[in-house]
Amino acid sequence: MNPETGKKLRAAAAAAAHRSAAEVATALMTAWHDSLSAPPCPVTGIDPLDTLMPGLLLPGRVTVVGARPAVGKTAIAMQIAEHVGVAHDTDVVIVSLEMMAESLARRHVVARAIAQGTPLRDPHLWRDEADSSAIADGIASWGQLPYLIIDQDRRRGAVQAAIIAAVLAVRERGRRVGVVIVDYLQQITDDGAATREREVGLASVMLAETAKSLGVAMLVLAQLNRASASAAEPRPPVITDLRDSGQIEQDADAVLLLHRPTQDGAAPQSSRPLARAAQIIVGKARHWGIEPGQTIEMEDRGLRWVPAESAPNKPAPSAARGNGIPGYGLPAIVAAGWLKPDPRTGMLELSDEIKGGDHGDW
Known part of the structure; x- marks a missing residue:
């Protein structure tokens, strides 16, 4: 090797993005202590x-919600957005590539009227004067939500730039972003991609990298193909039904699949008016030790999903590692009261309840 080449290699090595184990340990220790005083992770x-997947919306994590058209991806995403924004007092960035912001607002008005027991007589055209009070209330409610909505440009680079700009704008105001919602992944375009699979794969990688670099939770909606519905015997969706790219599965920390069960070709109806039986199926759970296929029974009550009252919806015993520590992550352990700060040193120690019990070898 000539001296010039060696010099270039050494310069490249010096500039490489690497960290020692000690540096990682220091960063982890800092994050650990910061988490004790930080606001709670949104749910x-x-x-x-x-309960089944605590920490789903931890900063940097990407959750993909997949479903076939008209099953309820946008409805459940907007329901989560409202809870994160209102219950946790955080801002929510919504990348709406299928609907304009006004359409999302109209859905909110209709959903709110149904939830309050006063469904609109004319939910599509809003021409019935008897609906005026509910419509005005719904619009006022929408105007109070802490949303930043991106609904203009579907190009991959433009979507990434818009997400970064929105998150930074929130932080400049001294607020925090609870979640970024993308509706939906396959709508993101890239003129430089040679194939559709490549185009969707690049979009998936971009969203995962953006979530991690900004330190924000991301909820990404995705279309499923119709394989499960068009089979000789219709079946619940599986993770391989994600449409156009296997890259989506690789990039996601969690994949949730939405499903409406069928009986003789028709969705079974709940005993409640306006309610339809629905399911959330776990397709992937990287951090939770959950086997794919675990199902949460739900009801779709007109743009709002709620747990089915007839189903216990209890996680299986294998849903958590660590002999009963949900999620086995530090925030979950601290929140459960198993670790408590020592008043003298400030360091975390096992609580008296745990010290006195038999909890296996964890």
Whole structure:
């Protein structure tokens, strides 16, 4: 090797993005202590899902919600957005590539009227004067939501730039972003991609990298193909039904698949008016030790998903690692009260309840 080449290699090595184990340990220790005083991690507001997969909306994590058209991807995403924004007092960035912001607002008005027991007589055209009070209330409610909506440009680079700009704008105001919602992945375009699979794959990678670099949770909606519905015997969707690219599965921390069960070709109806039986199926759970296929029974009550009252929706025993520590992550352990700060040193120690019990070898 000539001296000049060696010099270039050494310069390249010096500039490489690497960290020692000690540097990682220091960063982890800092994050650990910061988490004790940080605001709680937002949850989806869907109780059985939050119990089964705690920390789903931790910063940097990407959750893909997949479903066939008209099953309820946007409805459940907007429901989660409202809970994260209102219950946790955080801002929500919504990248709406299928609907204009005004369409999302109209859906909110209709959903709110149904939830309050006063469904609109004319939910599509809003021409019935008897609906005026509910419509005005719904519009006022929408105007109070802490949303930043991106609905203009579908190009991959433009979508990424818009997300970054929105998150930075929120932080400049001294607020935090609870979640970024993308509706939906396959709508993002890239003129430089040679194939459709490549185009969707690049979009998936971009969203995952953006979530991690900004430190924000991301909820990405995705279309499923019709394989499960068009089979000789219709079946629930599986992760391989994600449309156009296997890259989506690789990039996601979690994949949730929405499904409406069928009986003789028709969706079974709930005993409640306006309610339809629905399911959230776990397709992937990178951090939770959950086997794919676990199902949460739900009801779709007109643009709002709620746990089915007839189903226990309890996670299976294998849903958590660590002999009963949900999610086995530090925030979950601290929140559960198993670790508590020592008043003298400030360091975390096992609580008295845990010290006195038999909890296996964890």
